[in-house]
Amino acid sequence: MTQTIFLVEDEPTIAHAIAEYLAQWGYTVTTVDDFAHVDAEIADSGPNLVLMDIRLPYFNGFHWLELLRQKSKVPVIFLTSVSDDMNLVMAMNMGADDFLTKPIELPVLLAKIQGLLRRTYEYQQTDGIYHAGPFELAALDNRVTRIKHNTTPAQSIDLTPTETRIVRMLFETPGSVVKREAIIRKLWENDAFIDQNTLAVTMTRLRQKVAPIGLDTAIQTVRGTGYRLAVTPDA
Numbered sequence: 001m002t003q004t005i006f007l008v009e010d011e012p013t014i015a016h017a018i019a020e021y022l023a024q025w026g027y028t029v030t031t032v033d034d035f036a037h038v039d040a041e042i043a044d045s046g047p048n049l050v051l052m053d054i055r056l057p058y059f060n061g062f063h064w065l066e067l068l069r070q071k072s073k074v075p076v077i078f079l080t081s082v083s084d085d086m087n088l089v090m091a092m093n094m095g096a097d098d099f100l101t102k103p104i105e106l107p108v109l110l111a112k113i114q115g116l117l118r119r120t121y122e123y124q125q126t127d128g129i130y131h132a133g134p135f136e137l138a139a140l141d142n143r144v145t146r147i148k149h150n151t152t153p154a155q156s157i158d159l160t161p162t163e164t165r166i167v168r169m170l171f172e173t174p175g176s177v178v179k180r181e182a183i184i185r186k187l188w189e190n191d192a193f194i195d196q197n198t199l200a201v202t203m204t205r206l207r208q209k210v211a212p213i214g215l216d217t218a219i220q221t222v223r224g225t226g227y228r229l230a231v232t233p234d235a
Contacts, residue, residue, distance in 0.1 A: 003117060004028045006047035008038055008064065009079065010056050014104070018051070021106045022113070039067045047074060049117055051109075054080040054091075062094055069095040073142055075116045075161055079104060092201040093208075097162045099198065119187060120161040130171035133231025135215055137171050139164055146213035155213045162187060163206050170219065170229035179226040203227065 005027050009015040019029040030045045032038055035057040042050060042064075050068070054061040065076060078091045081102040091099050097120075098112050130137040136145045142164045145156040159167065165187050169178050180199055207216040218231045 002026060002028050003048040004030060004045065005113065006042050006045050006050045007031045008042075008050065008052045008056065008061065010035060010053065014102075018104065018106070018109070022110070025110060027113075038064045042068060042072075042074075048121065049113060050074055050076045051113075052076055052078050052096075054078060062090060065091075065094050065096060073158070073160060075120045077109075077112055077116065089201050092198065093205045095160055097160060115187075116161075119165055130168060132171045132174045132229055133218065135171075135213070135218070135231065137164070137167050139168050144210060144213070144215060146215070157210050157213055157215075159206075159209070162202065163209070166202070166206060167210075170227065174229045174231055177222050177226050177228045181226075183226065 003026075005022060007015055007018060007029055009018065009031070015031050019031060022029050030041075030047065032041055034041065038056070038059075052061040052065060056064075061078060061080075065078075068074070068076070075097045076095070077098045077100060078096045079100055079102060080091075097116055100109060100112060128139060130139065134147050136147055137143075138145070142159045142161060143156050144159060144167055145154055147154055166183060169183060169186060180196060184196075184199060203219070203221075207219055210216050210219075218229055220228045220230050222228055
């Protein structure tokens with residue numbers, strides 16, 4: 001089945017180049033008609049992945065991502081001509097899955113798209129339920145839950161596909177250190193397309209998201225090495 005990519009880019013030359021290149025690799029690319037209603041057009045398109053520029057007419061990409069994440073977990077890659085860390089932090093904190101600065105190198109963009117689509121959809125076919133201490137990860141549903149204990153009701157947190165991949169790695173080997181390099185290879189397929197800073201930002205956002213169920217304190221940073229899940233049955 002052909003996978004659909006929704007491209008939110010207001011520069012016609014860039015949009016045409018990206019759409020034409022990705023079409024050569026078998027993707028169906030849909031572009032925006034009305035930049036005042038980007039969220040509605042994404043919903044109507046039902047894409048497998050969204051490419052989102054940050055600087056757009058009417059509202060920026062952060063605005064549209066915030067609306068999108070209220071009702072969808074579709075993977076999102078941000079495209080921007082601004083390469084400072086603050087935009088990277090904002091993008092990842094708001095739920096973006098990856099980030100690429102302009103000028104866009106089309107082979108790099110393709111590699112990011114292929115890797116993100118693969119880990120979002122193909123891996124789901126074999127994902128199951130994972131347990132660690134009082135927590136349960138439903139990888140297929142991208143949801144982590146603190147199981148009901150005594151009079152405490154069960155509480156669940158929805159995750160992005162990227163966050164689910166990280167939590168799954170930690171749940172698979174509780175108590176053991178998962179090296180940063182291993183996480184990068186697992187998530188992004190090739191070290192050339194991601195750096196340590198992006199992973200650190202992703203981990204910070206993940207901890208903030210799972211804090212309401214107490215999972216944040218169980219995810220420990222092992223300085224200079226990676227991360228470890230430290231849980232006990234009554235944690």
